Amino acid sequence: MPRRPDFNGRTLREACLDEAVAIIAESGIESLSLRDVARRLGVSHQAPYKHFPSRDHLLAEVVRSAFDTFAAHLDARPRGATAEADLAALGQAYLAYALAHPLAYRLMFGTRLPDVAAHPAMLHSARHAFALLREALGRMRAEQGARPEPGAMELDALFIWTSLHGLASALQTSAMATLALPPAVLAATLSHTLQRIGAALTAPVPQA
Amino acid sequence: MPRRPDFNGRTLREACLDEAVAIIAESGIESLSLRDVARRLGVSHQAPYKHFPSRDHLLAEVVRSAFDTFAAHLDARPRGATAEADLAALGQAYLAYALAHPLAYRLMFGTRLPDVAAHPAMLHSARHAFALLREALGRMRAEQGARPEPGAMELDALFIWTSLHGLASALQTSAMATLALPPAVLAATLSHTLQRIGAALTAPVPQA
DNA sequence: CGTGCAAAGTTGACAACGTCAACATTTGAA
């Protein structure tokens, strides 16, 4: 490759990705511009175009990276002894990550990407995260001696995910801010939600 | 007021709002531009500025209108005989509206509005919708003979809302599309989620 | 050891956007 790629030891491509993440962290996704990335790296406004066909491709890369980090975080959760404890740990890891990295979370699940089909690699790790959940649930069901009804399993996995996602996403919603909830309620919301999800799962499985 | 306001019987202000909704429905929130609104109405690109200080103010108006319609839809739900049935009807009305009007739903809960504090009227109806939920839950608890523990009530109301919102929001997520869920599962998801929420609520209230 | 070619970066241009400023027109109220 011509031209020594040396942006603090990284390729311009990598430097662009890092800078994009920094900009998003500072001022949000909507104000991310390729020109700003280039400006902050001290290169011309067209340099990033040699590495990303468009702004959306850069953004898709950032999202993919966020999914990777997220899935790795879920993988690295403290494994519980029982499958039930493991599922709880998975839920806690999910919510903890969403609250600790709200920008990354919004990036993954709250952003409308303009052409998902054009960026297939982006959502690969998303499938991985859901597979983790399905497996943990399957182990718990097996531990409980329940026969693995695939349809109900899928539905319950979806229920768990959407409930977790709902909490994580609602906590960042503008609408939530106006509810004027007491801080004590907010603090208790996490464990309460996990408790309620657990209660829902221990209820008898509907007519399969 | 000078200059006959006649844009098909509406003020330019109203016409702008209608046109904005139409544009959002056609091509999404992000591609809404004041200039496009003006162009489609056959006025100059500065005309809308006489009625909206900025693009964000126009958008805030649209969001406020969406919240109003949404709250009205919840209010108009078929009231069940028992409080429990009413709560179920509320959940069904919520999900039905979210699925029938995905754009409006994303507009309300999926859009990062740039300065919420600057548009206080926008989220008034959001509070109203949550109050509806809290009331319905309170009636059900009273019907069950449970003493009204305000903290736990609030937590359960939040749980219900976040679960509903999670499903409604996840169904529109790009990530969901890649899970490649069988259509039968998707179709059953709604009632299953409502069932699970109900199961979680009939479980004993945690140590208050 | 030269040499050329493709990768990588630069410069310039264009259209579209939000928004500021200055101007023109209209109409309700004085």
Next chain:
DNA sequence: TTCAAATGTTGACGTTGTCAACTTTGCACG
């Protein structure tokens, strides 16, 4: 009748994404 505020227009500026054409670089190959 007149006048001032409301309403709409024209023009401009800085920003953005992106296309096109140019220049520079350094590895591969004769």
